[in-house]
Amino acid sequence: MKITDIETIPVAVPIHADRMIIGARGPHDRSPFLIVRVRTDEDLAGWGEVSCTPRWSGEDSETARHVIERYLKPVLTGQDPTHVIRLAGLMDSAIVGHHFTKAAVEMALWDVLGKARGVPLYRLLGGPARPGVRTKFSVAAAEPEVAARIALWACDQGFTAMKVKVGTGLLADTARVAAVRAAIGADVKLGVDGNGGWNLADAAAAVAPLAAQGIAFIEQPVPAHDLAGMADIRRRAACPVVADEAVGTPADALDVVTAGAADILSVYVGMAGGIAAAQRAAAIASAAGLGWTIGSNLELGPALAAHIHFAMATPGLADDIVPCDIISTFYYTDDILAEPLPVRAGWAEPLPGPGLGVELDEEKLERYRSDA
Amino acid sequence: MKIREVRATPVRVRRSPRFLPKTAHGEVTASEYVILEVETDEGLTGLGEVTCSPRWSGEEAAGTVTLVRDHLNPALCGLDPWNWAAIAGRLKTVFGARPFLRAGIEMACLDAAGREKDLRAVDLLGGAHREEIATKFVLPGRETAVVRDMARDLRSFGVPVVKVKVGMGADDDISRVAAVREELGSGVRLTVDANEGWQPEEAHIALAGLAACGVDAVEQPLARSAWRASAALRARTSAALVGDESIWTLADVTTAAQTGAFDLVSIYPGKCGGLRSTAVLAEAATASGLGVTFGSNLELGIGAAALAHAIAAAPVVSPVVPADLIGPLYFESSLITDDSFVGWGSAVLPSGPGLGVELDREALAEYRMDGG
Numbered sequence: 001m002k003i004t005d006i007e008t009i010p011v012a013v014p015i016h017a018d019r020m021i022i023g024a025r026g027p028h029d030r031s032p033f034l035i036v037r038v039r040t041d042e043d044l045a046g047w048g049e050v051s052c053t054p055r056w057s058g059e060d061s062e063t064a065r066h067v068i069e070r071y072l073k074p075v076l077t078g079q080d081p082t083h084v085i086r087l088a089g090l091m092d093s094a095i096v097g098h099h100f101t102k103a104a105v106e107m108a109l110w111d112v113l114g115k116a117r118g119v120p121l122y123r124l125l126g127g128p129a130r131p132g133v134r135t136k137f138s139v140a141a142a143e144p145e146v147a148a149r150i151a152l153w154a155c156d157q158g159f160t161a162m163k164v165k166v167g168t169g170l171l172a173d174t175a176r177v178a179a180v181r182a183a184i185g186a187d188v189k190l191g192v193d194g195n196g197g198w199n200l201a202d203a204a205a206a207v208a209p210l211a212a213q214g215i216a217f218i219e220q221p222v223p224a225h226d227l228a229g230m231a232d233i234r235r236r237a238a239c240p241v242v243a244d245e246a247v248g249t250p251a252d253a254l255d256v257v258t259a260g261a262a263d264i265l266s267v268y269v270g271m272a273g274g275i276a277a278a279q280r281a282a283a284i285a286s287a288a289g290l291g292w293t294i295g296s297n298l299e300l301g302p303a304l305a306a307h308i309h310f311a312m313a314t315p316g317l318a319d320d321i322v323p324c325d326i327i328s329t330f331y332y333t334d335d336i337l338a339e340p341l342p343v344r345a346g347w348a349e350p351l352p353g354p355g356l357g358v359e360l361d362e363e364k365l366e367r368y369r370s371d372a
Numbered sequence: 373m374k375i376r377e378v379r380a381t382p383v384r385v386r387r388s389p390r391f392l393p394k395t396a397h398g399e400v401t402a403s404e405y406v407i408l409e410v411e412t413d414e415g416l417t418g419l420g421e422v423t424c425s426p427r428w429s430g431e432e433a434a435g436t437v438t439l440v441r442d443h444l445n446p447a448l449c450g451l452d453p454w455n456w457a458a459i460a461g462r463l464k465t466v467f468g469a470r471p472f473l474r475a476g477i478e479m480a481c482l483d484a485a486g487r488e489k490d491l492r493a494v495d496l497l498g499g500a501h502r503e504e505i506a507t508k509f510v511l512p513g514r515e516t517a518v519v520r521d522m523a524r525d526l527r528s529f530g531v532p533v534v535k536v537k538v539g540m541g542a543d544d545d546i547s548r549v550a551a552v553r554e555e556l557g558s559g560v561r562l563t564v565d566a567n568e569g570w571q572p573e574e575a576h577i578a579l580a581g582l583a584a585c586g587v588d589a590v591e592q593p594l595a596r597s598a599w600r601a602s603a604a605l606r607a608r609t610s611a612a613l614v615g616d617e618s619i620w621t622l623a624d625v626t627t628a629a630q631t632g633a634f635d636l637v638s639i640y641p642g643k644c645g646g647l648r649s650t651a652v653l654a655e656a657a658t659a660s661g662l663g664v665t666f667g668s669n670l671e672l673g674i675g676a677a678a679l680a681h682a683i684a685a686a687p688v689v690s691p692v693v694p695a696d697l698i699g700p701l702y703f704e705s706s707l708i709t710d711d712s713f714v715g716w717g718s719a720v721l722p723s724g725p726g727l728g729v730e731l732d733r734e735a736l737a738e739y740r741m742d743g744g
Contacts, residue, residue: 060443
């Protein structure tokens with residue numbers, strides 16, 4: 001089998017304004033992402049998705065499309081798509097970085113491999129390590145009353161675990177956390193996510209008030225590069241500290257482990273540069289005796305499926321301590337998949353088909369494509 | 373003064389065939405960079421250059437142009453180029469990663485501000501510590517016979533320090549450097565640059581062989597994250613080790629100091645995200661007992677001028693490893709009207725306001741890639 005083409009389709013699917021996630025890095029009000037289709041000479045095609053926002057990695061759907069056309073397609077056309085790891089190496093030699101973009105192509109290659117063998121991706125990757133994935137909701141850094149309303153909505157949907165965005169300012173953050181806790185009661189697991197927005201002093205000052213609210217975990221309290229600061233907060237807090245922005249590639253995971261900067265590593269396929277790299281990052285966490293979980297950049301169907309397969313296949317997932325952020329379906333007004341993923345409040349499973357198990361609704365793709 | 377427009381023009385300039393560069397990262401016959409123009413409401417325009425390279429940094433021209441056009445231009449209009457605090461804060465909300473783009477914007481703002489008040493960019497950074505800059509010439513990693521001819525060609529220019537690209541196989545590397553030593557004699561100092569090209573055991577063999585040629589410094593012998601292996605190598609060789617691909621951020625300088633991986637760090641505006649960031653890294657390095665040298669991604673005229681101002685602003689520069697301020701010598705055109713400030717073996721700080729160079733608009737028209 002040979003790769004004949006890599007098609008790119010920029011899309012923009014609207015997000016529910018009232019639930020839109022606002023964090024320390026700003027609002028995520030639209031997702032100009034890129035859908036990728038790897039075509040082969042054997043009537044099999046693989047789906048991928050660049051879930052990119054320039055603020056995170058300097059990639060957007062235009063740069064991703066261009067990098068695929070100019071740098072990745074030339075080295076991959078004519079290659080056997082089932083040689084996923086070798087082809088990932090070819091992509092790395094063609095251009096440095098652009099991890100979200102490469103991850104999209106890599107997940108599409110896995111999709112082709114799964115379809116060629118008639119096997120769902122989580123089995124190809126060595127799973128299932130578990131029957132499904134526990135998930136949590138994410139509450140925006142809104143005014144306390146608004147955040148409380150969103151949190152209550154999530155409880156109504158059936159979520160029993162959530163995190164609330166902080167890192168925007170200590171007073172506002174503690175007021176928001178208090179309002180959310182008061183609204184949802186003591187039995188719902190509640191964590192916070194600073195997105196690196198606090199300095200060390202504010203993060204340290206936040207530990208006691210957060211503990212008073214029964215906060216179950218603190219994600220990325222200080223900036224990603226401040227591993228010593230993360231380790232400091234980890235020593236002060238009784239609850240687990242989660243590294244998110246600090247963890248991209250396996251090398252980043254190793255740095256976090258070496259610095260003692262976190263109890264739990266939040267792994268993300270796009271940040272790592274692909275599912276195989278994400279598995280290596282998770283393996284480094286596990287080897288150090290640390291748990292790992294999965295974050296979100298509000299992926300659409302293909303990347304969401306990639307995360308579900310990755311989670312189901314890989315040992316060491318600490319979704320009991322920090323449930324995963326597999327929740328995009330609760331934020332978008334529509335779905336570009338022909339059949340929706342079995343994602344409900346608190347639990348996610350893959351679709352039963354081979355590879356990623358997803359097919360895209362061509363009519364929805366046309367409706368939401370942004371280059372028409 | 374307010375920014376009225378930020379323009380990005382992709383250019384493709386052929387390398388001069390005389391010294392066709394080649395390194396362990398590969399060979400390039402032409403460079404595709406981006407020229408930035410920050411136009412202000414007072415009619416002054418600041419010049420910048422994004423010295424992008426897919427294989428080195430992952431930044432490339434077309435993606436850079438779309439990011440500037442679609443995201444940066446709207447975000448920066450109305451801001452004051454003097455107010456770097458505001459601009460840097462705004463840049464962070466627009467894109468992550470991409471230090472070469474950040475550097476390009478910063479140098480253009482320094483150029484605009486300097487032009488307004490008839491100040492040189494170096495004066496806006498605290499003043500010049502030097503007007504003359506010692507440089508070294510770089511010979512490519514090609515076959516011994518070819519490099520021998522180039523070295524012979526170089527003899528008449530009286531360059532006091534020459535760097536030879538290595539990292540492409542210990543035996544070939546030793547043969548190449550020995551030939552250069554033969555041609556240039558004992559009066560010229562030699563350094564080498566492996567661009568991460570050696571495995572640790574190979575590096576030991578190469579360094580032992582190169583010691584016989586009298587090599588003063590070895591740049592980036594191993595992979596960028598191989599801190600401890602580099603420290604082990606350093607303990608066994610008398611040559612000074614220089615970190616380049618390992619050193620992008622302040623955290624990297626700290627890691628270099630703590631692991632003992634290098635004797636010197638190579639810094640420059642592009643890789644380090646701007647002239648101000650470079651100054652911070654220079655100070656941290658000097659305070660940690662690390663030497664400071666200035667590297668290059670082979671800049672055109674505007675980038676070379678920015679590099680000159682960064683070098684002039686540094687309190688301490690290595691007396692043993694001169695700067696790679698040589699970019700314009702390698703290209704058919706440097707895209708500025710007067711690039712004579714870059715000589716053979718030394719450079720002088722341009723004397724005009726801002727960066728002190730002017731865009732050659734005819735050359736820009738000839739080399740632009742976008743048919744504008």
